[in-house]
Amino acid sequence: MIIQAITAVLSPDVLLFMTIGVVVGALIGALPGLSVVMAISILTPITFSLEPAQGLAMLIGVYNSGVWAGGISAILVNTPGTPASIMTTLDGYAMTKRGQAGLALGINTIYSVIGGIISSIILMIAAFPIAKFALKFGPAEYFALALFGLSMIIGISEKSIIKGIMMGCFGFLLATVGLDSMYAYPRFTMGNMDLLQGIPYVAVMIGLFGFGEVLTQIFDSSSVLEKKEKTKIGRILPTWKQFRTFAPITFICALFSTVIGAIPGAGGDIASIICWDQAKKVSKDKENYGKGSEEGLAVTCVSNNGIIGGAMTTMMTLGIPGDAVTAVLIGSLMMYGLQPGPMMFVDDRPFVYKIMIMMIIANIVILVFGLATAKASAMLLNFKKEYIWIAIMILSLVGSYAINNSVFDVIIMLICGVVGFFLKRCDFPLPPLILGLILGSMAESNLRRALALSSGSFGVFFTSPISLVLIVFTCAALIGPFIMRIVKKGKKSEVAHEGE
Amino acid sequence: MKKRVVQVLVAAIGVAMLSTACVSNSGSKGSADSGTTDFPNQQMNMIVQSSAGGLSDQISREIADLMGKDLGQTMVCQYKPGGSGAVGMSYVQASNPDGYTIGHTPVEMVMLKNLGYADLTSDDLDCLGRAYTTVGALVIKAGDDRFSTIEEFIQYAKDHPGEVKIGNAGTGSIWHLGAIGLENAAGVTFNHVPFDGSSKSIAALMGGHVDACVAAPIELISGVDGKELTVLATMGDERAEVFSDVPTLKESGIDYTLIHWGGFAAPKGLDEAVRDKLVDSLEKAVNSDDFASFLAERGMEPAFLTGDEYETFISGQTDLYKNLIDEAGLLSK
Numbered sequence: 001m002i003i004q005a006i007t008a009v010l011s012p013d014v015l016l017f018m019t020i021g022v023v024v025g026a027l028i029g030a031l032p033g034l035s036v037v038m039a040i041s042i043l044t045p046i047t048f049s050l051e052p053a054q055g056l057a058m059l060i061g062v063y064n065s066g067v068w069a070g071g072i073s074a075i076l077v078n079t080p081g082t083p084a085s086i087m088t089t090l091d092g093y094a095m096t097k098r099g100q101a102g103l104a105l106g107i108n109t110i111y112s113v114i115g116g117i118i119s120s121i122i123l124m125i126a127a128f129p130i131a132k133f134a135l136k137f138g139p140a141e142y143f144a145l146a147l148f149g150l151s152m153i154i155g156i157s158e159k160s161i162i163k164g165i166m167m168g169c170f171g172f173l174l175a176t177v178g179l180d181s182m183y184a185y186p187r188f189t190m191g192n193m194d195l196l197q198g199i200p201y202v203a204v205m206i207g208l209f210g211f212g213e214v215l216t217q218i219f220d221s222s223s224v225l226e227k228k229e230k231t232k233i234g235r236i237l238p239t240w241k242q243f244r245t246f247a248p249i250t251f252i253c254a255l256f257s258t259v260i261g262a263i264p265g266a267g268g269d270i271a272s273i274i275c276w277d278q279a280k281k282v283s284k285d286k287e288n289y290g291k292g293s294e295e296g297l298a299v300t301c302v303s304n305n306g307i308i309g310g311a312m313t314t315m316m317t318l319g320i321p322g323d324a325v326t327a328v329l330i331g332s333l334m335m336y337g338l339q340p341g342p343m344m345f346v347d348d349r350p351f352v353y354k355i356m357i358m359m360i361i362a363n364i365v366i367l368v369f370g371l372a373t374a375k376a377s378a379m380l381l382n383f384k385k386e387y388i389w390i391a392i393m394i395l396s397l398v399g400s401y402a403i404n405n406s407v408f409d410v411i412i413m414l415i416c417g418v419v420g421f422f423l424k425r426c427d428f429p430l431p432p433l434i435l436g437l438i439l440g441s442m443a444e445s446n447l448r449r450a451l452a453l454s455s456g457s458f459g460v461f462f463t464s465p466i467s468l469v470l471i472v473f474t475c476a477a478l479i480g481p482f483i484m485r486i487v488k489k490g491k492k493s494e495v496a497h498e499g500e
Numbered sequence: 501m502k503k504r505v506v507q508v509l510v511a512a513i514g515v516a517m518l519s520t521a522c523v524s525n526s527g528s529k530g531s532a533d534s535g536t537t538d539f540p541n542q543q544m545n546m547i548v549q550s551s552a553g554g555l556s557d558q559i560s561r562e563i564a565d566l567m568g569k570d571l572g573q574t575m576v577c578q579y580k581p582g583g584s585g586a587v588g589m590s591y592v593q594a595s596n597p598d599g600y601t602i603g604h605t606p607v608e609m610v611m612l613k614n615l616g617y618a619d620l621t622s623d624d625l626d627c628l629g630r631a632y633t634t635v636g637a638l639v640i641k642a643g644d645d646r647f648s649t650i651e652e653f654i655q656y657a658k659d660h661p662g663e664v665k666i667g668n669a670g671t672g673s674i675w676h677l678g679a680i681g682l683e684n685a686a687g688v689t690f691n692h693v694p695f696d697g698s699s700k701s702i703a704a705l706m707g708g709h710v711d712a713c714v715a716a717p718i719e720l721i722s723g724v725d726g727k728e729l730t731v732l733a734t735m736g737d738e739r740a741e742v743f744s745d746v747p748t749l750k751e752s753g754i755d756y757t758l759i760h761w762g763g764f765a766a767p768k769g770l771d772e773a774v775r776d777k778l779v780d781s782l783e784k785a786v787n788s789d790d791f792a793s794f795l796a797e798r799g800m801e802p803a804f805l806t807g808d809e810y811e812t813f814i815s816g817q818t819d820l821y822k823n824l825i826d827e828a829g830l831l832s833k
Binding site: 037041045135136137138139178179181182183184186193194196197198264265318319320321324327331334335337339340341342343344404405406445449452453455 | 551557558561565578579580581582584586587590615616617618665670671672691693694695696699700702703704706707708709710721722723725726727728797798830
């Protein structure tokens with residue numbers, strides 16, 4: 001049956017539509033604000049005129065490639081194309097500044113594909129056990145997971161942990177705006193209709209990283225007049241030695257993010273945040289994480305795309321969306337007359353195999369397409385700076401408008417751009433802000449939900465094994481650096497001055 | 501010096517783009533009321549009160565498709581999620597009543613004002629017609645050893661007041677209020693736990709984090725087929741077609757019905773001829789075979805209602821939910 005599925009998927013028409021999907025996904029993923037969710041919801045009706053296999057090939061192509069391409073703009077212009085690629089900006093953009101844009105794009109492509117393929121294979125062999133595990137995540141476990149994610153504010157705080165924590169708290173505060181998630185009470189909305197839905201974090205992200213980055217660059221270039229030299233692109237492929245060094249850590253991250261992806265509501269942003277921070281702790285290269293480490297970049301890329309298999313697992317085995325994209329995909333599958341859920345593995349087994357094979361083929365198409373276009377994409381950097389600024393400004397405006405077709409989001413984006421500019425001037429790190437914003441509402445609502453379930457007893461966070469383990473990890477993450485610093489201080493006292 | 505000039509240019513272009521963006525947005529509202537006889541002669545907008553991908557989106561898109569074909573224009577879906585639909589429906593209310601903007605108005609329309617999300621009632625919109633209904637269903641995890649029928653469930657809830665954890669799609673959502681209504685009708689007390697949407701509450705049910713959920717059949721079909729979930733009762737007047745072997749609450753001696761419904765509305769002040777055209781087109785779309793089979797797959801039924809009948813229905817629903825919202829302590833003053 002698998003052979004049949006492979007031959008069916010490898011037919012020229014299916015491959016053609018998949019390639020179209022990959023190209024469309026690459027464009028949409030690379031443009032900040034245009035999301036994969038949006039692309040799939042718009043494309044679904046168009047695919048009805050096609051055979052289900054062709055249509056689904058296109059959608060799977062868009063899904064995988066959109067997540068991968070989010071890293072391209074993160075690497076080239078420090079603006080994450082999708083929220084999941086927020087972590088890619090850290091090492092990716094640093095590599096571009098160092099003149100290794102080509103290698104960064106190459107790593108993004110190769111490791112996104114590796115993450116995608118590993119998670120697809122896991123989907124094939126362990127769909128049901130993983131889905132069952134994902135269901136164990138109740139409110140207490142979600143809270144512990146969010147807490148664990150938040151603990152990495154320390155890891156991405158760049159120079160000053162205090163400033164990082166301030167930014168994290170600021171993000172947390174922003175996350176409280178809107179209808180409160182438990183009792184639907186409007187908070188800090190000041191009577192504004194648009195604020196009821198909360199501060200749209202994609203608009204914040206585009207503002208801080210896109211618009212704000214342009215403002216920063218304009219400001220910097222007027223104070224430091226440097227002669228324009230061609231940005232080096234460098235080679236694309238990592239060396240075999242690098243590949244071997246990254247192998248164990250990226251493989252573990254792929255497994256881990258598949259599981260994260262399977263948990264409903266936890267997606268690529270959380271997976272890459274956690275993986276990057278954990279990888280940093282165990283890596284030999286930890287000094288360079290955040291300053292252009294190839295390994296750090298590989299880890300975020302692998303985890304980004306690694307969640308796809310997980311999200312598909314939950315959707316296909318339980319009929320519950322693992323993330324926003326699979327929520328839309330459920331609708332698309334139903335339009336094709338399929339009912340995602342346990343019975344799909346019985347009633348439509350051939351189609352299930354086709355989906356799995358398509359996931360793998362889509363990643364291979366991305367690999368070819370991504371490596372072939374890497375040089376061309378990196379060339380974009382050789383345009384005059386002014387053109388790039390204008391392009392990013394336009395994209396930021398269009399992208400923030402496109403999230404919901406609303407001018408309100410554009411205003412938020414502009415405000416955040418200006419705020420981001422000043423924060424950056426004062427050396428406040430921006431990623432913790434986004435982290436607080438994304439994880440803040442997850443932490444808050446699940447804390448309150450867990451307490452509602454336990455009638456107010458905090459015991460639930462410690463009686464559940466998953467939550468207990470996560471909380472222990474969080475404590476270790478918080479206390480660990482502190483102890484390390486004391487140990488280091490004992491060894492040589494000048495280290496403390498460096499951290500200033 | 502030259503560098504300066506370029507920088508100023510860049511900034512100027514940025515400002516210019518912004519102002520055009522704002523102007524073009526307000527501009528589109530003012531135009532297009534020239535000549536109603538050839539309505540519609542340009543692209544139409546369907547305002548969806550949720551984000552892309554959900555059930556509201558699927559239904560709105562299907563109707564937009566069918567109406568667009570009938571009227572000979574494309575109807576584009578725009579998403580205005582937030583505040584239980586308050587954002588989207590208020591947007592429809594504030595749009596130009598030229599017939600080119602209509603919006604999806606699910607049951608939440610009659611709750612918004614009482615919940616305090618928006619100063620908006622059905623009177624502020626021109627309600628064209630109702631399109632569909634779907635019943636509420638009470639569902640538990642399959643193989644729960646404490647109860648396997650609705651009678652056992654109610655008995656258990658009576659013996660353990662306030663202990664049965666009922667997941668819902670969010671505070672003030674129809675499924676939350678629906679569960680409160682069930683409490684009243686059956687004389688029990690639940691522990692209501694709001695989740696961020698139905699699918700999350702059902703995942704929590706499958707994982708054993710809550711004891712039961714009230715949800716729409718569409719959310720449950722795959723779980724029931726896969727023997728992960730058991731539906732104890734549906735809440736319509738008659739049995740639901742998708743779960744035909746499951747009794748209604750009424751059959752089980754609990755006098756309570758809960759149906760989710762939705763329709764479409766335009767801003768107030770439509771030209772009579774334009775309104776007739778829209779209602780007519782909506783009726784055709786709702787009564788089409790395409791829509792019937794589309795809904796049947798999702799455990800819902802087409803239920804067209806317009807004019808006085810629809811108004812009576814809406815006012816009945818408004819009162820019902822006002823009482824439930826009051827009961828839940830959510831009534832805004």
